[in-house]
Amino acid sequence: MPHLVVVARKPFSFYHTVRSHGWYQLSPCSWSESDGILDYTVHLESGKTVALRFGANPEGVDVHVHGRTSARDNEQISAITTWMFDLDASLAKFYAAVRDEPRLRHARRHGHGRILRSATIFEDVVKTILTTNTLWSATKRMCSSLVDLYGEPTRSDPRRIAFPTPERLAKVPVRRLQRDARLGYRAEYVHALSASVAAGRVDLEELKTNRSNTHELREKLLSLKGVGPYAAANLLLMLGRTDYLPIDSWARKLVSHEWHNGEPVGPAEVEAAFSRWGEWKGLVYWFWKWKDEA
DNA sequence: GGTAGACCTGGACGC
DNA sequence: GCGTCCAGGTCTACC
16 A cells, blocks of 8 residues: 655644534545545546545645556556645745734644545536525535545445546536435536536646636636635635635624624624735635634 | 525434 | 435526
């Protein structure tokens, strides 16, 4: 079983990066709290599907690979690991910006600032669409259904399944996505996105290295059906762009209890609460220690 | 540009 | 167990 160590820029916390948001609960991720192990299955450019086991390492991330891989596969696995855990991220400016904020005193100590990603932007966009207008339990169910029904299993263990490729999902009729995966009206969005990516009309992976300003990137995300202001801001954060707030009902609830005595608030109040943090407001919101959890 | 209604599902609640 | 209501973002049609 090949074993890789992928080096992280310090400070880095494997645990807090995995737990940075709910992605670790979404298939094909599987997290063991007691062991501190994140299992993940991924489809490689070589056509192989491999099961990966991520764990903490003093230098960064330990990766155990189940299955035979070539040197080139291992290079891709290292790159995927670096991307998923944002190991190259430099957070010094963020820590400097929040140094005097009591509610973010924990940020540097915990290595906060990284947000767990999937191997591909396609997977993250689909998962984000599945978080909209629904309960978290339904998001988990829809995600598991997509993986179980249309994902690619590894050769050695049929229970280890990678997230379906755009090509695979593009071949599934919308009605089946609605009926079998029970995506509801989101089935149209997922199908259209998959078809566009599979046909080469939309290149999501280039967003990983896109140097455009955040506004242009946001416009590109908003052009995808099913991606609105909340989903775009969420995806921007995952892309390392921290100047938009993912304002959903949860954000409004937190801000309401933090600064408005539980009175209902709208997007304007959420914006106002974090506007002073400028380019960092997305990260500040994400890692803010709320009154209720203090 | 702003707003209302539809979209679909799961959970809570009342009967 | 069944029916009803509501919450959850985004899209489309309309003003």
